[in-house]
């Protein structure tokens with residue numbers, strides 16, 4: 001079936017980093033020993049909470065009829081806005097919102113107002129899940145319903161300019177040069193509108209919280225979150241407790257995809273319920289509740305105008321986005337960022353418009369911004385190629401950005417050219433018939449399409465701790481989370497490599513606010529930041545041991561200059577004479593040290609500095625190049641890649657099957673060939689889902705979702721996906737962080753929908769700009 005993962009020579013010390021190690025937590029997962037947030041069932045007196053949610057999308061609560069429900073056996077509490085324990089601060093308060101952070105700017109059960117269908121109106125607590133569900137069904141809530149606004153397309157929807165997009169990372173208005181004038185003067189002008197369906201994250205593990213008050217001022221939360229620290233901050237702020245009083249534990253996650261990147265209402269409601277009944281409470285969202293509880297990718301349209309010369313050189317890019325947002329939030333994905341940086345273009349302008357509707361707020365979803373933004377630019381680039389009779393790769397090469405057009409900075413590294421070349425070679429692109437609708441396999445139309453991918457290395461810092469024991473094992477810790485993608489595994493590899501220990505002798509611990517603070521596993525930052533933290537923590541261990549060695553008369557390194565000492569394969573030795581040195585075990589034994597602890601910080605943009613500092617104090621350097629020092633802060637840092645897709649389209653039924661796939665990425669150092677390949681496969685499959693199947697339908701009258709289940713919200717299954725070829729370009733980036741790791745969480749999804757749409761266009765001559773590309777749209781489209 002699948003091709004064997006390759007060994008990548010990305011590690012200068014040629015150790016275990018990069019190797020296709022099996023997941024260290026794989027066995028625990030298949031044996032059922034891995035504990036997820038809803039599986040802490042041994043807590044004494046654990047009870048169950050169920051949400052009673054609103055059927056109407058807008059209105060007011062006028063009363064509760066709790067009598068029948070309260071009479072049922074095992075029912076402990078029915079909590080409503082009238083009796084739920086009070087919070088010190090809620091996200092509804094202006095300052096509370098800031099402290100807690102987007103996207104949770106409105107908390108249910110704080111008043112009688114109903115803002116969206118699926119909003120929790122009450123929390124029912126009982127001794128068993130079934131009794132809680134039964135009582136929730138018996139509970140009656142009286143509601144005065146009003147007509148809701150369902151989306152930005154509703155006639156009454158009021159569009160407004162958010163000025164600054166809520167995530168704060170990208171201003172809503174971006175302008176470079178005079179794009180309007182450049183467009184007006186362009187010999188080639190393209191104007192196209194793209195629409196994107198609502199997407200839901202649908203991780204295999206729905207959101208869940210187990211809240212345990214161990215004392216009136218001490219709370220432990222077992223939570224399904226991408227960030228224990230962010231949850232700790234949100235919950236402690238709302239409760240008026242210090243961060244130390246709230247511990248958040250997330251040992252395993254069954255996927256997140258952005259929906260677990262924030263603290264959502266069900267978490268704080270579970271905490272309040274546990275407070276009310278004085279027992280640990282478990283609250284697990286149901287699959288349908290997942291559609292209204294943890295955000296989604298918003299319904300949106302983009303209009304992209306593209307001006308070019310007759311030989312295909314871009315002169316103007318103008319991007320407008322219109323999307324739905326919630327009654328309280330300005331969240332919207334920043335689609336324009338990738339359009340502003342992917343190709344060399346002298347002018348650029350972007351603007352956003354939002355409309356408030358009665359929906360749960362949208363949030364980060366699988367390459368937020370880059371995924372839909374790349375659909376627009378990469379479809380339009382394909383149009384430009386066809387219009388001018390230029391090969392789709394050639395049009396991209398003619399507009400290749402040698403510097404970041406959005407900042408003018410040099411790239412820290414960029415291998416997109418190599419990605420195109422290698423991808424084309426693997427795919428057999430040179431055999432492509434440039435005419436669309438001209439290639440057949442029996443009665444099926446065959447199409448080949450491609451698209452570029454890019455994702456930024458986001459600014460992120462974190463810390464880690466490493467403890468090396470004289471008996472030759474180590475425990476390494478960071479409060480990171482493993483979404484299921486391999487954080488446990490790759491961090492074990494990084495630590496084992498830096499310590500010179502076999503991987504079996506290293507235990508990596510994560511997912512607990514008691515551990516050194518790590519960033520949210522979001523925005524593709526975890527691999528780079530946490531691996532750099534771990535690497536630096538181990539360097540700290542070696543520096544401490546070097547100090548012990550040079551003061552120890554019995555050490556071969558006695559009186560050596562620490563700067564002349566390096567650590568290699570678990571030994572401290574002279575850089576110039578490796579025979580002069582000793583293993584850590586002998587040294588620690590003589591010094592009567594049972595263990596040594598090191599702490600390290602992984603920092604964005606400090607690759608050279610960190611590595612150099614570590615090297616100067618007597619340890620191996622990850623990637624030091626002194627000539628790069630002053631430039632470290634002045635580089636644009638991105639991963640790049642290219643996707644190649646073959647589809648077969650049934651001309652009578654409009655069905656599309658993806659039959660071949662090639663992805664090649666340049667993403668800095670790859671920490672594990674197998675997990676990296678899996679991650680690219682997974683992200684690309686979600687991209688194919690977004691292209692062909694995924695879409696949540698919101699009823700335009702009631703503002704309710706009509707397909708809120710995995711039976712009706714389609715995602716690809718194995719039978720929908722061919723063997724996929726994934727490769728990485730060997731890339732050494734001296735700037736990004738101490739390990740030279742860019743991260744591959746999101747880039748795997750970027751450009752995928754466009755690659756599929758471009759292949760469909762090649763097969764059929766039909767250009768569909770509305771995701772997903774379902775058979776009805778393909779049959780209805782006209783061939784050009």
Ligand code: MOS
Nearest residue numbers: 258365366522523
């Ligand atoms: Mo990612 S959508 O930042 O979890």
